[in-house]
Amino acid sequence: MTNKRERILNAAEHLIAHKGFQGMSMQQVAKEAEVAAGTIYRYFKDKESLLRCVHEERLQEVSLALLEGVDTQNPCFEQFRVLWQNCLHYLLSNADCLLYRVQYEASPLFTREEEKCMDERYFKPVFEFFERGRETGLFRDLPSDLLGFLAMESLMLLTQRHTRGCIQLNDAILDELMDAAWNSILKR
Amino acid sequence: MTNKRERILNAAEHLIAHKGFQGMSMQQVAKEAEVAAGTIYRYFKDKESLLRCVHEERLQEVSLALLEGVDTQNPCFEQFRVLWQNCLHYLLSNADCLLYRVQYEASPLFTREEEKCMDERYFKPVFEFFERGRETGLFRDLPSDLLGFLAMESLMLLTQRHTRGCIQLNDAILDELMDAAWNSILKR
Amino acid sequence: MTNKRERILNAAEHLIAHKGFQGMSMQQVAKEAEVAAGTIYRYFKDKESLLRCVHEERLQEVSLALLEGVDTQNPCFEQFRVLWQNCLHYLLSNADCLLYRVQYEASPLFTREEEKCMDERYFKPVFEFFERGRETGLFRDLPSDLLGFLAMESLMLLTQRHTRGCIQLNDAILDELMDAAWNSILKR
Amino acid sequence: MTNKRERILNAAEHLIAHKGFQGMSMQQVAKEAEVAAGTIYRYFKDKESLLRCVHEERLQEVSLALLEGVDTQNPCFEQFRVLWQNCLHYLLSNADCLLYRVQYEASPLFTREEEKCMDERYFKPVFEFFERGRETGLFRDLPSDLLGFLAMESLMLLTQRHTRGCIQLNDAILDELMDAAWNSILKR
DNA sequence: TATGAATGAGAGTTCATTCAT
DNA sequence: GATGAATGAACTCTCATTCAT
Numbered sequence: 001m002t003n004k005r006e007r008i009l010n011a012a013e014h015l016i017a018h019k020g021f022q023g024m025s026m027q028q029v030a031k032e033a034e035v036a037a038g039t040i041y042r043y044f045k046d047k048e049s050l051l052r053c054v055h056e057e058r059l060q061e062v063s064l065a066l067l068e069g070v071d072t073q074n075p076c077f078e079q080f081r082v083l084w085q086n087c088l089h090y091l092l093s094n095a096d097c098l099l100y101r102v103q104y105e106a107s108p109l110f111t112r113e114e115e116k117c118m119d120e121r122y123f124k125p126v127f128e129f130f131e132r133g134r135e136t137g138l139f140r141d142l143p144s145d146l147l148g149f150l151a152m153e154s155l156m157l158l159t160q161r162h163t164r165g166c167i168q169l170n171d172a173i174l175d176e177l178m179d180a181a182w183n184s185i186l187k188r
Numbered sequence: 189m190t191n192k193r194e195r196i197l198n199a200a201e202h203l204i205a206h207k208g209f210q211g212m213s214m215q216q217v218a219k220e221a222e223v224a225a226g227t228i229y230r231y232f233k234d235k236e237s238l239l240r241c242v243h244e245e246r247l248q249e250v251s252l253a254l255l256e257g258v259d260t261q262n263p264c265f266e267q268f269r270v271l272w273q274n275c276l277h278y279l280l281s282n283a284d285c286l287l288y289r290v291q292y293e294a295s296p297l298f299t300r301e302e303e304k305c306m307d308e309r310y311f312k313p314v315f316e317f318f319e320r321g322r323e324t325g326l327f328r329d330l331p332s333d334l335l336g337f338l339a340m341e342s343l344m345l346l347t348q349r350h351t352r353g354c355i356q357l358n359d360a361i362l363d364e365l366m367d368a369a370w371n372s373i374l375k376r
Numbered sequence: 377m378t379n380k381r382e383r384i385l386n387a388a389e390h391l392i393a394h395k396g397f398q399g400m401s402m403q404q405v406a407k408e409a410e411v412a413a414g415t416i417y418r419y420f421k422d423k424e425s426l427l428r429c430v431h432e433e434r435l436q437e438v439s440l441a442l443l444e445g446v447d448t449q450n451p452c453f454e455q456f457r458v459l460w461q462n463c464l465h466y467l468l469s470n471a472d473c474l475l476y477r478v479q480y481e482a483s484p485l486f487t488r489e490e491e492k493c494m495d496e497r498y499f500k501p502v503f504e505f506f507e508r509g510r511e512t513g514l515f516r517d518l519p520s521d522l523l524g525f526l527a528m529e530s531l532m533l534l535t536q537r538h539t540r541g542c543i544q545l546n547d548a549i550l551d552e553l554m555d556a557a558w559n560s561i562l563k564r
Numbered sequence: 565m566t567n568k569r570e571r572i573l574n575a576a577e578h579l580i581a582h583k584g585f586q587g588m589s590m591q592q593v594a595k596e597a598e599v600a601a602g603t604i605y606r607y608f609k610d611k612e613s614l615l616r617c618v619h620e621e622r623l624q625e626v627s628l629a630l631l632e633g634v635d636t637q638n639p640c641f642e643q644f645r646v647l648w649q650n651c652l653h654y655l656l657s658n659a660d661c662l663l664y665r666v667q668y669e670a671s672p673l674f675t676r677e678e679e680k681c682m683d684e685r686y687f688k689p690v691f692e693f694f695e696r697g698r699e700t701g702l703f704r705d706l707p708s709d710l711l712g713f714l715a716m717e718s719l720m721l722l723t724q725r726h727t728r729g730c731i732q733l734n735d736a737i738l739d740e741l742m743d744a745a746w747n748s749i750l751k752r
Numbered sequence: 753t754a755t756g757a758a759t760g761a762g763a764g765t766t767c768a769t770t771c772a773t
Numbered sequence: 774g775a776t777g778a779a780t781g782a783a784c785t786c787t788c789a790t791t792c793a794t
Contacts, residue, residue, distance in 0.1 A: 004779090020295035022210045026764055036780045038766075047764065102290040105348070108208065112353050140364055146355065150368050154342040165300050167334065176328055180338055184372035192754095214789055224755040226791075235789065380775095396672060398586045402768055412776040414770075423768065478666040483584035488729050516740055522731065526744055530718040536669075541676050543710065552704055556714050560748035568758090590785060600759045602787075611785065 005043045007033040012054050017096035021103040026050075048109060055104050056118065058097055063122035065090040070125075076133055077182065080151070083129070084178050087152050091159040098156045099163075119145070130185075139185050151181045193231045195221040200242050205284035209291040214238075236297055243292055244306065246285060251310035253278040258313075264321055265370065268339070271317065272366050275340050279347035286344050307333070318373075327373050339369045381419045383409040388430050393472035397479040402426075424485055431480055432494065434473060439498035441466040446501075452509055453558065456527070459505065460554050463528050467535035474532050495521070506561075515561050527557045569607045571597040576618050581660035585667040590614075612673060619668050620682065622661055627686035629654040634689075640697055641746065644715070647693065648742050651716050655723040662724045683709070694749075703749050715745045 011032035015024040026047055030037040044050040070082050091098055104110060119127070130147040133139035139147055158177070161167040199220035203212040214235060218225040232238040254274050258267050279286065292298060307315070318335040321327035327335055346365070349355040387408035391400040402423055406413040420426040446458050467474065480486060495503070506523040509515035515523055534553070537543040575596035579588040590611055594601040608614040630650050634643050655662055668674060683691070694711040697703035703711055722741070725731040 017294070021291060023296065025762080027762080037764090038781065039779055041765070042778065099294050103294050106208075106287045106290045110352070115354060140368065142361060142364055143356075146361070146365075149346065149349075149355075150342070150365070153345055154338065157341055157345070158337065161337075166303065167337075168331075173330060173334070176330055177334075177338070179376065180328065180372040183374075183376070184368040186371075188367065188371070213787080215787090218756090225789090226756065227754055229790070230753070396670075401766080403766090406777090413768090414777065415775055417769070418774070475670045478670045479585060482581070482663050482667050484587065486728075491730065516744065518737060518740055519732075522737070522741070525722065525725075525731075526718070526741070529721055530714070533717055533721070534713065537713075540674075542679060543713075544707075549706060549710070552706055553710075553714070555752065556704065556748040559750075559752070560744040562747075564743065564747070589783075591783080601785090602760065603758055605786065606757065 004033070004035055004039065008035060008040055008043060008050070009054055009057055012050055013058070013096050013100050016051075016054070016103060017099035021107060051104065051107075051109055052114075054100065055109075058101070059118050059122050062090060062097070063126070066123075067125055070129070072129075076136075076138060079129060080182060081178065083126070084152065084155070084181060087155050088159065088174065091155055092162070095159075095163040098160045101156065102160070123148075133185070137187060140187050142185075147185050150184050154181075192221070192223055192227065196223060196228055196231060196238070197242060197245060200238055201245065204242065204288045205282075209288055209295075239292070239297055240302075243297075246289075247306050247310050250278060250285075251314070254311075255313055258317070260317075264324075264326060267317060268370060269366065271314070272340065272343070272369060275343050276347065276362070279343055280350070283347065283351040286348050289344075311336075321373070325375060328375050330373075335373050338372050342369075380409070380411055380415065384411060384416055384419060384426070385430060385433060388426055389433070392430065392476045397476055397483075427480070427485055428490075431485075434477075435494050435498050438466060438473075439502070442499075443501055446505070448505075452512075452514055455505060456558060457554065459502070460528065460531075460557060463531050464535065464550070467531055468538070471535070471539040474536050477532075499524075509561070513563060516563050518561075523561050526560050530557075568597070568599055568603065572599060572604055572607060572614070573618055573621055576614055577622065577660050577664050580615075580618070580667060581663035585671060615668065615671075615673055616678075618664065619673075622665070623682050623686050626654060626661070627690070630687075631689055634693070636693075640700075640702055643693060644746060645742065647690070648716065648719070648745060651719050652723065652738065655719055656726070659723075659727040662720045663727075665720070666724070687712075697749070701751060704751050706749075711749050714748050718745075 008029060011029045012024060015028055015032060019028075026040055027037055029050070030040055033040075040050065044053060066083060066086050068086055070079050070086075072079065074082075126148060127144045130139060130144040130151070134141065134144060134147060142150075158167065158169075162169050196217060199217045200212060203216055203220060207216075214228055215225055217238070218228055221228075228238065232241065254271060256274055258270050258274070260267065262270075293303075314336060315332045318327060318332040318339070322329065322332060322335060330338075346355065346357075350357050384405060387405045388400060391404055391408060395404075402416055403413055405426075406416055409416075416426065420429065442459060442462050444462055446455050446462070448455065450458075481491075502524060503520045506515060506520040506527070510517065510520060510523060518526075534543065534545075538545050572593060575593045576588060579592055579596060583592075590604055591601055593614070594604055597604075604614065608617060630647060632650055634646050634650075636643065638646075690712060691708045694703060694708040694715070698705065698708060698711060706714075722731065722733075726733050
């Protein structure tokens, strides 16, 4: 059953998130996934491959979550609002995801080419949204990936801190933060 | 002699920077510090303790770099500009520093309390700058750590991507980014 | 169908020959035989049993090759010549065979009793040839297995070295070597 | 102490001889040498390196044993006799040696170049003896390595079988075998 | 104090064997 | 009979830590 593959992926992500990149051993993944150590190797060539798959599966999941309910017919700010809120909620309810992600990106596994390819595959519509905003003169004259970065990326670090308890968030603050994000990309 | 302690710390930092968090073995640290493996344990309880010390040294270094040339007599934007530029240049010339940082923060070594304590110790003047801006009504009505976060934190991810070649930066873009950071914290 | 047993044996033999004794895994045998891994265990108790069967098949093959064209009506030297040449050509064209053999004989699989039994079963005519030579006073007064050993066994090591390129052989040398073998068993 | 290195080498050789090449695990070597597993890696880079060292140490030992008491002033046959007897006695009292050796030579570790280099280093005087015999017209017109092979190599397989109990040896038989070896290399 | 040889637990990975289907 | 997913023990090798010197 693909069930096992899923369990292994989840276990790996969870372990990375909570014990750090080097705290994730294949033995522990097996234990947490309630699977024999050797079983992992039926689904993944080796540890590196497992980590890459965790990454890709996650990216795909995030991209779906991000775009849910975003309607290109809507006014630009409305689209932005949904995008930003989707991102926030996904990150808040998937704490493991970001903890694992920053570590993955800092690791030697991460390569520019592969990342570009993933962006292309999963986040094209997001970049297109920023591109359109730029072309209409609403957003700053920056490449769409930088606009996206400005608007959304800090959410990752932010929710990470929130999850760890370093930062307190409430609705008023979140509104303020969304407004800050929106203002950071608007053309002056 | 405290000389040895210093050499061990430097060796550890150097290794982390060049081989990554998991590329630093006690054996290698000993070798690079030209010290016997056992000697490390005279100065540091264990690996964890050594890593914590490296971390603290790093934070201190960063804080000094950040504040260099920031004069509280200057206009607020000027102070911000220097702060932001200092941060940018430090991060650009210490690319590996962040690679280790995300791993450190995600590792079990990291605790909220200790981090708060470090912030207090080393980054007080930075937070005070944002606090002053908030009190004068120039900045958004957000806690100073959040203001600091909005203004500066994304630089870490940004320079990391630049270093990896995922993003191209030039002076025009950097000006735009600084302006974006500034606008994101300004009260509307 | 016995067809499968055959395919498994062939696959095992082929793998040993090409990847060495330890290069033969049950998984690979299954794959090469186009059979499920579990199926092997319907035909062979375990890996050891499979290896023993491969060994016996090999011995039978060798014995047939050795005796081909040996006519007990012919003069003694002529019989020897054919025997020796058969041995040489078999070994030269089955280089891998010996590589596996020394490992088999050194492994715990190998037992004296079973080997004696195999000799009896497959190499009786060869021993009988040497026995006749001894009884007629032509050959040295040594047990027939030792005579056979003197005359033929070193061919195994010799061809092994030739295959590896440690030794150059040509027709003149081979004639000389056969003469040496013949002279080593002749009574003085 | 070098004592440990020695113990590891002996344990490795003993295990190869008795459990086969694949029966020798680093764990078992450690156990038999009464050493921790990690200790092996202080003396040998990896398993391959350990095996190569076993081989070279053994070759050196054999070469010393072979040449003991061989006096180039003596008559040729006398030199041969001592050489052959030395070889016999060494092999009979070092059963492990040959069991390991054939396996080593059949393994992928073994390379022609290295072997040639070893022969050069350790067995030069032996080859020179056969070379002299050939030049004086006493021995067959064969390369010295082949003469040596004819005269001595089969002793390895022979004593191996004796050790395993497949063959019974006594003084009369041994005299006969030495005579056979001598006759096999003499020019007709 | 300082050393570095020694330790042994644990890392990633393989593979003979089993068993529910 | 046949399958092949699953198992888990055992493999090679690393490394944080200790301790006799």
